[in-house]
Amino acid sequence: MYIKKERSTPCVECRNQRRKCIRSSQDADCLRCEKLGETCQQPTQSGEEHKDLEALKSQVRLLEEAVAFMEEQLQIQQTHDNNSSPCSNYDGTLVRSERQPLPALSNRMIQSLFHTWKVKIRDGTFQIETGIQNISELLQFHPSITYLSPLSQYYTGKSSTTGSWSSNSSSYSDDSLNDFYGGCNAGIIMRFGREGIASLVPSTIKILTRCMKTRLVNSPATNTITLPNALLLDPKALVNQLLDIYFKCHNKYNPLVHEPTHRAKLATLENPLTDLVTLGICSYVCSAGCRHLQLPLQERRAMGDYFHAKARSIILDQFDLPENRLENVMGINLLMEYMHMTFKFDECRQLLAMAFQILLDLRNDYPEFRTTGVNACFEGGPHSGQYTFTKDEDPITDVNKMLFTRHVTFSLWYNLLMDYISDDFAKNECLHFPIWKYMADEPEETKRFVRAQNWVINLYNHDFVMNFTKQSFRVLMGRTCTLSLESIVKLETVLQEWAMSLPAEFRLCHDLYDKEACFKAIDQTTDSVVLTTFIHFHIFHVSTYSCLLQPKSLHGETQQQLLSWVQERSLQKILRSCQLALYAIHRLTMAETNSCNYKLCASEFLFSALDVLVLLALSPSMHIANEARPMMKSCLNELDTNRLSIRIKLQSSHSSGPTTFNLSELLNGGKLDVDYYNQFPHPWLEMMYDASRYITSE
Known part of the structure; x- marks a missing residue:
């Protein structure tokens, strides 16, 4: 006999906070309200x-x-x-x-x-x-339809804002801009894509998409994680060692935690393993492959699993407490390194969605970040594409506000990446990063890095760049993008202006496009911040222009000539930027010996450069192909040198290694043997290394 189950109606407090209401009966008080000391009010029946x-x-x-x-x-x-x-x-x-x-x-x-x-x-x-x-x-x-232009909503007619984006160093006016950019009257439309499997980024994206839908067979549940051997004897000493490594190697150039504030908080705690941020830091260090951590790699992986499980449990227990909002966001962002390394992309997406909603609520505490409207952004006020970089920005005293600006950027960026991977990117209509703030008691290297990072953020906040990259990023995801010829020409001017706005303290040389001058300046510098800023500059060129390498055919001889011109010019720009970026990456790994964070950044830069070098090596131009092949080999050798994950001879139950799997079959619907890589301390780096070797050997 079917018995209709009585519907449980949440109490007023749980309904307002959008959380599960736990009551033994309909007339009893809510357990959550009792725990938080709130008055449990019963809802009205039908009003x-x-x-x-x-x-x-x-x-x-x-x-x-x-x-x-x-x-x-x-x-x-x-x-x-x-x-x-x-x-x-x-x-x-x-x-x-x-x-x-x-x-x-x-x-x-x-x-x-x-x-x-x-x-x-x-x-x-x-x-x-x-x-x-x-x-x-x-x-x-x-024939002149506005839909196809990525900037149609910003440029409409002669009274457009095209003249407002240029800085004082630019002499362009409305008339001169309209000579080569027609706005919504753009008549030459081009479509770009990327075909074939000889490309690292689309291949990796497809693999990640499957990983988000697949639970690891050997992934331990939260309640089955055992205490690692290294934590049995003196856990407090080990935690202090991990904290020292984090603040020495990683936080200077990836500043997610304010060290004095965190140290003061830890001094009041009896057990540091009950603090969410501390657990996130420990998980970060164990997952980052830091050479300063003198522990066996398998022991690192076991500790990373343990710290992640405890941190995740704390997040789920306190995610709805208002006083822990910023702490929860910090913990989630610190866990990104572990979840990224271990293919936990499904869980990563869920926690990022939680962090993003918390940040939206936390934004109300800061009036300068409040905005209204459909396309509300994190940075208040208009951002019409002008470069607003301020070199002499004063430090602030509000530590929570400083941390908020940085964690917003990390959460937005990771959220965007996860949305693209999961094919759910339509909701991010506005992605505006706030300018980072810094404190007076932070290390000088961190202050310089923050100021240099604001210059990079300034480009991504440019209206033109936001719309252009929104289209071109589709190519990296294996889709087709549509751009006007005018916008492609305008991109060169915008990037030149961006280069001119770089402050002198971060400028490698006067002309960032002059190869000979840049090579000479790279050999003479040991400044890690200058080198990293220079690498960011050229990696952006590489990733953006690589989306224009495979244009779709157009009708008519004139259109075909234009496509060839765009392709040839993109090839030249990518080749030059790859040469400069690889040379700077090699110099960075040699110059920076104190921090392991730059080693990790160098590997990520190398993966991006390698993806484009594979396309250049297949270029119909013999000159470009001959230039690209030695660079591709050099990039692989650099990856060997910087490889953060060392292969360990394990008694694997798998009959075939990762270098023998059929990548073509995998991309066409096959299954990635995730558990094979899960036995390594850093599965992500192992998979990327094998995929790089496989693709370049095809």
Whole structure:
């Protein structure tokens, strides 16, 4: 006999906090309210539901009135067009602009739109069904369609803001910019993609997508993690050793924790393993492959598993406590290194979503970061693409505000990466990074790194770059992007202006594009911050222009010549930037001997450069191919030298090693043997190394 189960209605406090309400019976008090000392109030029976229903009905009525008003306006416009001259001014725009009056559409266009396009209301939003299936059908309305330009929403006509983005060092005006950039009237549209499996980034993305949906067979559950041997004798001494290594090697150039504040907090704790940030730091050091940690690699992996499990348990227990919001975000971001290394991408995505929601709530504590509107960003005020880098920014005294600006950047960046991996990137309409702050008691190296990082952040906050990279990033994910020729030409000017805005204290040489001058300057410098900034500069060129290496064919001889010009120019820029970046990476690994963080950064840079060098080695241009092959070999040798994970001879139950698996079969739906790599201390680096060797051998 089927017995209907009584629905459990949460109490008022749990409903407001959006958490699970745990009660033994409907009349009993909530266990969470008792634990937190809150008054447990029972919800009203049906008043709230009726109130919500009435609100929804009222919203529907307002939407119906809006639709009726829109139809009335269309009829009025149609009547006006019948009485006006047939030679009325029509610029081909279908949307009202802030700078232009509504264009007079022809009777045929009005009738076509009115009878074939359907307007619906679903989930409180307007949806328009046009019946358009491809770009050819779209272009019949007008050859200069704004949709295809990545900057159409920012550049509309002569009164566009194209002249406002240039800095004082640039002499470009509105007229000179319009000479080569037509805004929404861009007539030359190009499509780019990436074909074949000889590419590291798309291959890795496909592997990660499967890892997000696959639980490791040998991954220990939280309640089965045993205490590692290294923690049995003197856990406090080992934790102090891990903290010293973190603040010496990693936090200077990846500043996620304020050392004086954290040290003062630890002095008040009897057991440091009950502190979330401490557990996150310990997990970070055990996963980063630091050479200063004198422990066997398998022991490091066991400790990383243990620290991660305890930190995750604390996060799930206190995620809804307001006083622990920033601590929870710090713990999650510190665990990213471990989850990234061990393929825990499903869990990583869940924790990142939690951190992002906490940051949205935490932003309300800082008035300068509050924004309103659909595309609300973390940085308050307009950001119209101007370079606002300030060299002499003063330190602040609010440690929580300083940490907030940095953790927002890390959470946003990792969230964007996970969204792209999981094919769920439509929601990130605005990705604006706040300028980092720093404290007076931080190390001088950290202060310099923060100021240099703000110069890099300044580029990603540029409106043009945000829209351009949003399109070009699709190529790295194995999709097709659409760009106008004008935007590709404009990119060169924007990057040149970005290079000119670099402060002198971080500038390697006067011209960052001059190979001979840069090679000479690299040999003469040992400044890690200068070298890293220079590498960031050229790696951005490599990753961006690599998306333009495989344009889709266009009709007509002129269009084909333009595609060849874009491809050839992109090849030249990538080849130059690869040469300079690899030379600087080699110098960085030789110059920086105190910090292991730069070793890890160098490997990540090398993986990015190697992905593009494979494409250059397959170039139809013999000159570029001959230049790229020795560089590719040099990049692999550098990876061998900087390899942070040392192979250990294990008694593996797997019959075949990772270098023998069929990558082509894997990318076409095969299964990655994740458990093979899980037996190594750093599975991610092992897989990337093997994938690099396999792809370059094809």
